[in-house]
Every structure is written in structure tokens, then in C-alpha cells.
Amino acid sequence: MTPMRFSLPLSLGLAGAAALLGTDALAAGFATAKFGGEHGNPTTDNPTAIYYNPAGIALSQGIRIFADGNIAFRSVTYDRRPDPKAPGEVPEPADAQGANTGRASLFNVVAAPMVGLTAGSKVSDSVGLAGGLAFFVPFGGTAVWDKNDAFKDHPKYPGAVDGTQRYYAIHGTIRTIYVSGALALNIKNKFSLGVSGGVALNDIDSLRARSASASSDLDLEGRSWFKGKALTPQLGGGFVITPLDTIDKLRIGFSYQASPGFGEMKVKGTLTNFFGSKEAPLDLEVHQTLPDVFRLGVSFRPLDTVEVRIFGDYTRWSLFQNQCFAKAGDECKVNSDGSDAAIRDENGQEIKGGVATVTNNLVRRWRDSGGVRVGASFWVRKPLELFVGAGYDSSAVPDSTLEPSLIDFHSLSTAFGLRGQMHKNLAGAISYTHYFFVPRDITGKAEHFVTPSNGVDTGGTYKQNIGVLNINLMASFDPFTRPAPAPQPAAPSSL
Amino acid sequence: MISHRFLTWACALSAIGLWGCPNTEREYDDFVDRYETIHPPTTSMASSGAGGGCALPDAGTADYLLALLARPATKDKPVLFDAKVTTQKGAAGSEFKMELQALNATDRTTPVGMPLTIGPFPLGADGGFDAKLPPLTVTGDANPLTPGMEIEATVELIGKMCAPADFVCGIVNGNVTKPVKISLNSPQSTFTLTRLMTPGDYPEPPKINCAGDLAAPKK
Numbered sequence: 001m002t003p004m005r006f007s008l009p010l011s012l013g014l015a016g017a018a019a020l021l022g023t024d025a026l027a028a029g030f031a032t033a034k035f036g037g038e039h040g041n042p043t044t045d046n047p048t049a050i051y052y053n054p055a056g057i058a059l060s061q062g063i064r065i066f067a068d069g070n071i072a073f074r075s076v077t078y079d080r081r082p083d084p085k086a087p088g089e090v091p092e093p094a095d096a097q098g099a100n101t102g103r104a105s106l107f108n109v110v111a112a113p114m115v116g117l118t119a120g121s122k123v124s125d126s127v128g129l130a131g132g133l134a135f136f137v138p139f140g141g142t143a144v145w146d147k148n149d150a151f152k153d154h155p156k157y158p159g160a161v162d163g164t165q166r167y168y169a170i171h172g173t174i175r176t177i178y179v180s181g182a183l184a185l186n187i188k189n190k191f192s193l194g195v196s197g198g199v200a201l202n203d204i205d206s207l208r209a210r211s212a213s214a215s216s217d218l219d220l221e222g223r224s225w226f227k228g229k230a231l232t233p234q235l236g237g238g239f240v241i242t243p244l245d246t247i248d249k250l251r252i253g254f255s256y257q258a259s260p261g262f263g264e265m266k267v268k269g270t271l272t273n274f275f276g277s278k279e280a281p282l283d284l285e286v287h288q289t290l291p292d293v294f295r296l297g298v299s300f301r302p303l304d305t306v307e308v309r310i311f312g313d314y315t316r317w318s319l320f321q322n323q324c325f326a327k328a329g330d331e332c333k334v335n336s337d338g339s340d341a342a343i344r345d346e347n348g349q350e351i352k353g354g355v356a357t358v359t360n361n362l363v364r365r366w367r368d369s370g371g372v373r374v375g376a377s378f379w380v381r382k383p384l385e386l387f388v389g390a391g392y393d394s395s396a397v398p399d400s401t402l403e404p405s406l407i408d409f410h411s412l413s414t415a416f417g418l419r420g421q422m423h424k425n426l427a428g429a430i431s432y433t434h435y436f437f438v439p440r441d442i443t444g445k446a447e448h449f450v451t452p453s454n455g456v457d458t459g460g461t462y463k464q465n466i467g468v469l470n471i472n473l474m475a476s477f478d479p480f481t482r483p484a485p486a487p488q489p490a491a492p493s494s495l
Numbered sequence: 496m497i498s499h500r501f502l503t504w505a506c507a508l509s510a511i512g513l514w515g516c517p518n519t520e521r522e523y524d525d526f527v528d529r530y531e532t533i534h535p536p537t538t539s540m541a542s543s544g545a546g547g548g549c550a551l552p553d554a555g556t557a558d559y560l561l562a563l564l565a566r567p568a569t570k571d572k573p574v575l576f577d578a579k580v581t582t583q584k585g586a587a588g589s590e591f592k593m594e595l596q597a598l599n600a601t602d603r604t605t606p607v608g609m610p611l612t613i614g615p616f617p618l619g620a621d622g623g624f625d626a627k628l629p630p631l632t633v634t635g636d637a638n639p640l641t642p643g644m645e646i647e648a649t650v651e652l653i654g655k656m657c658a659p660a661d662f663v664c665g666i667v668n669g670n671v672t673k674p675v676k677i678s679l680n681s682p683q684s685t686f687t688l689t690r691l692m693t694p695g696d697y698p699e700p701p702k703i704n705c706a707g708d709l710a711a712p713k714k
Contacts, residue, residue: 155533171517171518173517205519207522212565213641225519225523274523274527275677276534276677277677278527279676343645344643350643356673450642451642451644452674
């Protein structure tokens with residue numbers, strides 16, 4: 001195979017995968033770590049363990065190549081009912097009823113790939129060693145909202161066609177892609193320890209309606225578009241205890257994934273505004289902190305043909321306080337009222353000699369979230385596994401800062417699927433998970449902030465439905481273990 | 496680095512049967528096209544508050560309220576200044592200068608920030624003027640749109656000043672560079688100078704353009 005023949009399909013594949021990484025929040029906030037379906041958890045030994053718990057890869061032998069895809073079918077409606085007294089809220093003119101109030105919707109079908117490879121072998125009778133490499137998307141949210149056809153080609157208001165949610169989202173993506181390596185150690189088949197690390201590519205691409213004064217006045221409506229990227233390190237680690245006679249009988253796993261960049265990251269990019277005329281893009285940085293994640297899981301096989309699992313996560317979304325825009329190199333701090341901390345103190349008093357540094361700020365003030373999931377597998381016949389699962393995820397976003405670009409709900413989900421060994425070296429699984437989201441009505445509950453954190457009111461009713469089809473294939477073979485020697489005929493005894 | 500265009504193409508190719516590839520650049524451009532179809536970009540042009548013949552105002556000093564409306568950002572919330580306008584004879588003919596004092600955006604009466612003297616600017620025989628102000632910095636307390644945020648702008652006032660000059664108006668060109676970058680030309684920004692009968696007794700609400708439209712009442 002020539003390098004060209006190899007690289008073109010690989011490039012296309014990676015590009016296609018990267019382009020499709022706009023995923024939908026399947027857990028709290030915009031966490032999307034559901035690759036592997038029901039088998040993606042902190043006790044697993046397939047290559048998804050590189051993220052969920054790198055210790056898990058030491059529970060497998062040989063080489064495993066894993067390809068996974070989540071295809072999410074997402075529908076959202078937002079019925080905007082702003083508080084008419086909210087700052088910046090301007091009544092709709094008579095000739096534009098429905099431009100800023102009423103229903104917006106989207107239906108997106110988005111795919112999220114995960115690819116991983118692990119290799120593990122015994123290095124002595126009591127010690128096993130494994131390594132792995134994977135590519136996946138633990139955080140991501142994409143929204144492409146429907147048009148409001150009532151305002152198509154409107155002679156007076158060019159913005160309203162983009163929907164009533166447009167002050168927060170027209171098209172947008174926030175996403176973190178990991179390329180992560182892992183090393184793990186297994187001791188006496190009782191205890192495994194693993195670490196993972198690599199790079200995280202964080203990107204934001206967001207277009208929204210905005211006026212220079214952050215009002216909903218249709219006559220002043222413009223556009224604000226930010227596009228940027230940040231490359232940060234990422235690190236995780238965990239352990240798995242397998243105390244019983246076989247490693248499958250009982251597994252207790254715990255893992256920790258640090259926030260990408262280990263704290264505040266700066267997403268470098270450009271902000272392009274249009275307020276009645278084209279402006280040159282501004283080079284800015286978005287200061288934000290993504291969460292770290294703790295995971296705990298237990299899997300137990302009371303019978304050879306039955307496995308039950310319970311696992312959960314605690315995600316510290318409280319680290320995601322603001323998305324703060326400032327010029328490269330400038331501080332980006334805001335007070336509790338949203339004002340620029342460089343020019344006002346927490347009490348609103350002017351800071352003498354202070355120079356404003358914050359260009360714009362999106363107040364998040366999310367809270368920690370948790371999820372728990374129970375599941376079970378039944379081997380009808382040994383190569384065929386049927387599995388089910390059900391789970392709950394809490395919402396990370398409070399009513400006060402919920403808005404259409406990053407929607408979140410309390411959710412329940414159920415899943416079912418099957419996994420089969422199609423060949424001695426190839427297994428595949430398919431499953432479907434449906435997420436039921438508790439609708440949210442935050443009319444009159446949105447908090448309003450002062451410049452530069454101000455925006456139009458986000459009040460209204462939010463509803464969402466997501467169905468996810470998960471498909472994965474795993475090829476496995478073991479070049480490291482020598483086959484047991486064939487039994488020799490007993491030598492005749494000599495007298 | 497994978498280019499945006501390639502990603503878009505790859506997304507479209509890979510997403511046969513899928514919906515949901517965002518294209519922010521195309522959406523942004525589409526909006527600009529729609530906007531400029533409705534509001535064709537205009538080139539700078541002079542405007543006059545007074546038509547027909549014009550007698551230049553007598554030399555002297557009078558108190559005014561200067562209202563600057565940054566139209567791309569607001570329809571009815573001007574930045575206000577107390578303005579002492581002095582008209583005089585210069586070497587090249589009539590001219591005027593102004594002492595400006597920004598007013599608090601909330602109460603529209605309290606002076607805020609440092610006073611500023613600008614000019615002199617020549618007056619044409621027809622009373623026309625084109626006053627290119629030096630780079631202007633206005634304290635955040637005078638900012639009616641994003642209170643607390645300092646404004647930096649380059650401003651050009653184009654208008655006509657004819658006796659008795661009780662009301663002078665025109666258009667504003669230039670750019671705001673802080674707190675957000677906007678061009679003042681499209682939609683066209685405007686200014687008014689309204690003579691005060693008593694110093695400090697400002698009209699409420701003030702006029703914001705030559706048509707005599709009024710600012711939003713103060714809160």
C-alpha cells in the first residue's frame with residue numbers, strides 16, 4: 001500500500017469525523033460522554049476505558065481495536081416569553097408580531113465518533129501491562145435552529161427569519177475533542193491502576209443576533225460571530241478492584257478526569273460584529289473553565305450469563321462560571337452583577353484608573369451535576385448478549401442562566417441493545433437510548449446582568465427529546481500469548 | 496490544520512441523510528446580505544438642519560444641549576453634553592468652538608468626566624460646517640446604552656448653523672471604538688444642538704435629529 005493510498009482515506013475519515021463531532025448533550029451540561037453505550041462505564045475493559053477509567057484496559061489481553069458511533073436525533077422547542085420589563089427588552093412592532101416571541105425549534109441529526117486501540121499482555125505471572133490510544137468527544141453541543149418562515153424575505157427586519165432564539169443561538173458549536181493515550185497496570189488480577197493523558201482541542205463557533213446595546217430592538221439588530229480554538233492538555237486516572245476469583249465476577253471502578261487545561265483555558269479566536277456595517281474581526285480570547293469528572297461504578301455477575309451494572313458520575317460544572325471575552329493578554333474578570341471587575345468593584349464603586357478589559361461576558365454560573373445508571377446484560381447464548389439500562393442525569397444549568405445556546409434538563413433515559421461475537425476476532429453491538437427531558441418553564445426567572453454581561457431575556461419554555469443510536473465494532477486478537485503446547489503422548493515407561 | 500471549507504465539505508459528504516452541520520460563516524454572510532438589501536450602504540453626506548438661505552449667527556457665546564445619537568446602537572438614547580458654543584470671526588471667516596461637558600446618562604443634568612474644548616471649526620457662507628472632533632473619550636457615566644462603559648470615538652459633525660441658531664442639527668460620521676466597534680455612518684447617526692434659555696435647564700426629552708424626533712424619556 002502506498003502512503004498516498006493510505007493517507008487519503010484516513011484524512012477523509014478524520015475530517016469527516018471531526019466535522020461531525022457536533023454532538024448533543026447526553027449527560028448534564030454539554031457532556032456527551034456516552035460512547036460505548038451501556039458498556040461505556042468505569043468498570044469496562046474495552047477501549048472506551050481510556051476515558052471512563054484507564055485502569056480498565058489492564059483487564060484485557062491482546063490487541064483491541066474499537067470503533068464507535070453515536071447518532072443522535074435531537075429535537076428542541078423554545079417558546080420565548082420574555083419579561084416585558086426586562087432590561088433591553090423592546091416590544092415587537094405591530095408589523096413584526098412573532099419576531100421575538102413564540103416558538104423556535106430545531107431538529108438535528110448529529111453523529112459523534114470514538115475510535116480506540118488498546119494492547120495488553122502479562123509481563124509476569126502476576127503483573128499485566130496495557131497501553132492504549134483513543135480519539136473521542138467528551139464535551140460537545142451543536143445547534144442549528146430552524147428558520148422562522150413568517151419573516152423570510154421580510155422587507156424591514158432582516159434578522160427575524162433566524163428564529164425567536166436567535167439572540168443566543170442561530171448556528172453554534174462548543175466542543176472538546178480528546179486524543180488520549182493510556183497506560184495501565186494489573187496486579188494479580190485483583191487490582192488495576194491506570195492513567196491517561198493527551199491533548200484536548202476545544203473549539204467554539206457561535207453566531208447569534210445582537211445589537212450594540214444588547215437590546216431586542218428589531219431596528220438595531222445585528223450579528224455577533226465568534227470562532228476560536230484552544231489546545232490544552234488533559235489527564236485522567238483511576239483504579240479497578242476485582243476481588244473475586246475471576247476478573248469478571250465483580251468489578252469496582254473509580255476514576256477522575258481533570259478539567260481540560262487543568263483550570264481556566266483561553267480559547268483564541270475572532271469576534272466579528274455587524275451593527276449596521278461590517279467591522280473588522282477582533283482578536284479575542286474566551287476565558288472559560290470546563291468541569292472535572294469523578295466516576296464510580298460496580299459490575300457484578302451473579303451467574304455466568306447475567307451481569308448487572310451500576311455506575312454514575314459527579315461532574316463539577318460549578319467550574320463553568322463564565323465565558324468571558326477579552327483581548328489577548330488581558331484579564332477577564334467580572335463581578336457578581338456582571339460588571340467588569342477591572343473598572344468596578346463588587347459594590348459597584350468605580351476603580352480609579354481602572355481600564356475596562358472585558359469585551360463581552362456570558363454568565364453561566366452552572367452547578368455540579370450527577371448522573372446514575374443501572375443496567376444488566378443477559379447472554380441468551382454465549383456469543384449473543386442482550387442488554388438494557390436506565391439512568392438519570394441532573395441538570396447543571398440553573399433557571400437564572402438557562403438560554404437557548406446551551407440547554408440542559410433533568411433527564412431520564414432507557415436503553416436496550418444487543419452485542420454479538422460475529423467472528424472469533426470481531427464483535428459488534430447496537431443499542432438505542434431514549435432520553436426524556438423534564439420541560440423547563442423559566443418565564444420571569446432569568447437573571448439579568450449589567451454591561452458587559454447583559455443580554456436579552458431568556459424567559460420561556462424549553463423542551464427537548466433525544467434518541468441515540470449507538471453502533472460499535474471491536475476487533476480483538478492476541479499476538480502476545482503463546483498458544484498452549486499441544487499435549488504430547490505419554491512416553492512409555494521404562495523399566 | 497484542516498481548513499474550514501474542507502470541514503464543511505466533509506461534513507456535507509459524510510452527513511448524507513443527516514441534518515445538523517452548522518455553518519456560521521454562511522449564516523453571518525446571509526444576514527449581512529439581507530441587511531444591506533434593506534439598508535443599502537451609504538456614503539458620507541452632509542445634511543442640514545436648515546434649508547434655503549442662511550444668515551450666519553452673530554458672534555457670541557451661548558449655552559446649548561448637544562445630543563449625539565449613535566444610530567447603529569440606539570434609536571432614542573443620545574449621549575448628552577452641556578455645550579458652550581462660541582461663534583466668532585476668524586482669519587478665514589466665521590467659525591465656532593465648543594466647550595463640552597458630558598452629562599450623566601441617568602439624570603441628564605449632572606456633569607460627569609472632564610470638560611473638553613474643541614474647535615474652532617469654520618462656518619461656510621451658507622452656515623455649513625464639517626467639524627472633525629479630536630478623538631473623543633466619554634466617561635462611562637455618560638453612556639446611556641452600556642452604563643459604566645467608557646466610550647471612545649472619532650466623530651465628525653456635519654450640519655448647518657444659521658441665525659438665530661436656536662436649533663442646530665445634522666449628521667454624525669465616524670466610528671465608535673469602545674466599548675464596541677461600530678460605524679456611526681450606517682444607519683446614519685445624528686446630532687442636535689438645542690439652545691438653553693437658562694444655563695443648566697435642559698429640555699427633556701431632548702431632540703435627537705433634524706426631524707425633531709425626541710429621545711426616550713429619562714428613567
